[in-house]
Amino acid sequence: MVSGPSLDEQAYVREGASQTAVKILVVGHFAVGKTTFIGAISEIPPLSTEETMTRAAEAVDDLKGVQGKTTTTVAMDFGRLTISDRVVLYLFGTPGQQRFVQMWEDMARGALGALVLVDPERLADSFAVIDLIEQYGLDYAIAVNHFDGSPLRDETALRDALDLLDDTPVVTCDARDEQSSAEALITLVRHLQDRAH
């Protein structure tokens, strides 16, 4: 027997006149601070879910021959921000691996844009994820998560290293801090506005 789940009221999307959902991706390599960032500004405790690597339908076919075969799963985590009576914003965090194609397609489709978290000490680790974001045609801003609290030393060098367009915003943020994370998000949204004009 399965008991009924019980979520408190806050777990649900606030009922607005015609509430609709939009999403922004928070991407970056492993341990760059995605989960921390989402946790800092989400109004719900961050959730995560797994996408089986093979689509469910294909997995069903696999079943016939390969009992007990293990499927790799990958976690994406996400949070929510109620923007207004009309709009609820979801933030989806995901690692940059190219091989999680299905998950990337699900997440990128219809996304307003992406915030790319980078660690200035590990810039090369961000190449793959930036390639992916560009491949999916998403507009993005760079948020430098400054782990040691030191300011970004050389933005020009970082821009060169990441091969950024001149108008791609670069901000520093502390992913543990709500205000700082929100400012990074606001920078992205302003950039998306510029791109939409």
Place this chain on the structure above:
Amino acid sequence: MTGFDELEPQTPELVRPYVITKGRGLPDEEQLSLITLVTAVADRQQRPTRLSPEEQSLLELCSAGYLSVAEIAGHTQLPLGVVKILLAALTEGGYLITRPPVQRAPVADREILEEVLNGLRAKFG
């Protein structure tokens, strides 16, 4: 985690997803995206009996308001693909209603971005 504790923990086995989805295929993305909002139809009095325990639990979860498909997967800890298949079946059966995300279009985008910006500023000052 509440309520779903009694569901079997996720295992690498594929048998279970197959059984609980009754072998159905994935619904298409337009129908159920990660951010499609879902809620139970309000005026359905008694719980239908032909639903599986997982379907009944999902219906229960959705009965108190709207949740996105992603949140439903997160709360139940079922794989996303499985959740989508079950939600699609429940929607087809008339138990759930879905509110898909806005269609992306230049004008809608500009309005929404403006609204998101204002919302973020109001929230975080």
